[in-house]
Amino acid sequence: MARHRLGFSFLYFTPHVTALHHCWFERLRAHGYDGAELPVVAATDAELRATRQALDAAGLAATAVGFATADADPLAADAKGRRAAVEHLARCAEKAAMLGAEVLAGPIHSAYGRFSEQPPTADEWARCVEVLRAAGERAAKVGVRLAIEPLNRFECYFVNTAARCAELVRAIDHPAVCGTLDTHHAHLEERSLAEAIAQSRGTLGHVQLSENHRGTPGTGQVDFAKALQALDGIDYRGWLVIEAFSRQDPAFGSALRIWRELDGGVEEVLAAGARLVRTD
Numbered sequence: 001m002a003r004h005r006l007g008f009s010f011l012y013f014t015p016h017v018t019a020l021h022h023c024w025f026e027r028l029r030a031h032g033y034d035g036a037e038l039p040v041v042a043a044t045d046a047e048l049r050a051t052r053q054a055l056d057a058a059g060l061a062a063t064a065v066g067f068a069t070a071d072a073d074p075l076a077a078d079a080k081g082r083r084a085a086v087e088h089l090a091r092c093a094e095k096a097a098m099l100g101a102e103v104l105a106g107p108i109h110s111a112y113g114r115f116s117e118q119p120p121t122a123d124e125w126a127r128c129v130e131v132l133r134a135a136g137e138r139a140a141k142v143g144v145r146l147a148i149e150p151l152n153r154f155e156c157y158f159v160n161t162a163a164r165c166a167e168l169v170r171a172i173d174h175p176a177v178c179g180t181l182d183t184h185h186a187h188l189e190e191r192s193l194a195e196a197i198a199q200s201r202g203t204l205g206h207v208q209l210s211e212n213h214r215g216t217p218g219t220g221q222v223d224f225a226k227a228l229q230a231l232d233g234i235d236y237r238g239w240l241v242i243e244a245f246s247r248q249d250p251a252f253g254s255a256l257r258i259w260r261e262l263d264g265g266v267e268e269v270l271a272a273g274a275r276l277v278r279t280d
């Protein structure tokens with residue numbers, strides 16, 4: 001199996017990383033991780049500079065995670081809203097670049113948590129293509145790729161599957177725009193994880209490994225060995241980021257519908273995540 005760079009998402013701790021969280025970088029390194037996946041939407045420039053310094057000191061790289069918001073929605077019917085979406089995503093890409101990240105993943109296709117209560121329309125598709133192409137052009141200028149993440153039906157209505165994400169990436173047709181696959185969402189939406197990955201050939205730029213229950217990876221129903229094998233089958237060379245959620249930040253935990261303990265602590269999650277990927 002190809003050796004992938006292994007990351008750990010700090011959304012486990014918080015949607016807003018500050019110096020309080022930098023102590024975990026050394027633990028990631030100790031467990032064999034190559035990088036941290038860091039949320040950028042709420043981060044200030046000063047925080048990003050401090051985080052970059054702490055990453056460098058620990059010998060870690062970064063990937064970034066962001067999302068589209070209600071006032072910066074790529075699907076907005078008005079041109080002003082879509083311009084705001086391009087600016088928001090361009091700004092997220094700039095923040096990613098400040099961390100030294102080359103990829104910004106997440107649900108950047110539509111405002112997180114907003115539902116039209118209807119299936120997606122052709123007009124929405126056209127707006128999304130236009131906005132993400134323009135945002136990709138801006139991201140390319142700072143050396144960042146936008147990696148569109150499909151979410152399950154309970155978190156979004158616009159991109160639920162790998163096939164639709166691949167179709168969207170092909171329609172956008174920009175070298176700085178690619179797709180993400182998160183095994184948690186795929187577990188809910190796909191007929192087969194292997195088939196979903198095969199359908200992502202040529203468009204997949206980022207992978208998040210996450211359990212069906214969002215807790216310690218390897219303790220649930222997701223077949224990670226099969227996913228890794230399928231990723232080798234499409235010659236995937238990008239990051240593998242361990243994504244688990246908790247109630248360490250109670251408000252964020254509630255927003256993500258985490259209502260119980262899903263793990264035995266961060267050390268357990270870090271070790272289990274590394275074990276999934278570092279079989280050599």
Ligand SMILES: [Mn+2]
Pocket residue numbers: 149182208210243
């Ligand atoms: Mn994810």
